[in-house]
Amino acid sequence: xxxxxxxxxxxxxxxxxxxxxxxxxxxxxxxxxxxxxxxxxxxxxxxxxxxxxxxxxxxxxxxxxxxxxxxxxxxxxxxxxxxxxxxxxxxxxxxxxxxxxxxxxxxxxxxxxxxxxxxxx
Numbered sequence: 001x002x003x004x005x006x007x008x009x010x011x012x013x014x015x016x017x018x019x020x021x022x023x024x025x026x027x028x029x030x031x032x033x034x035x036x037x038x039x040x041x042x043x044x045x046x047x048x049x050x051x052x053x054x055x056x057x058x059x060x061x062x063x064x065x066x067x068x069x070x071x072x073x074x075x076x077x078x079x080x081x082x083x084x085x086x087x088x089x090x091x092x093x094x095x096x097x098x099x100x101x102x103x104x105x106x107x108x109x110x111x112x113x114x115x116x117x118x119x120x121x
Contacts, residue, residue: 051097
């Protein structure tokens with residue numbers, strides 16, 4: 001598989017039975033359908049994100065490494081500072097280096113929001 005951002009080879013990385021693909025060059029991570037959600041709350045899962053978090057540069061058009069469709073830029077509603085790319089067909093997502101580590105780390109504000117959201121249910 002080739003990285004949708006830089007075109008380099010992706011390597012398989014397994015964490016607690018969930019296999020993802022990480023770029024050997026830019027260290028971005030490709031998650032197939034729901035894999036990022038499976039890993040988000042697993043303690044230590046952010047360790048798969050070994051890339052240095054930098055201010056992401058727009059890479060231009062990016063295409064799904066699974067089916068070749070144009071990826072759509074998305075924003076995480078719970079953490080609006082996290083922008084990632086998603087495939088409208090297979091629902092895979094690509095996080096730049098450092099983004100998954102941030103995505104998997106819950107801030108104090110997010111914990112408080114979760115507390116209030118949980119109380120309303």
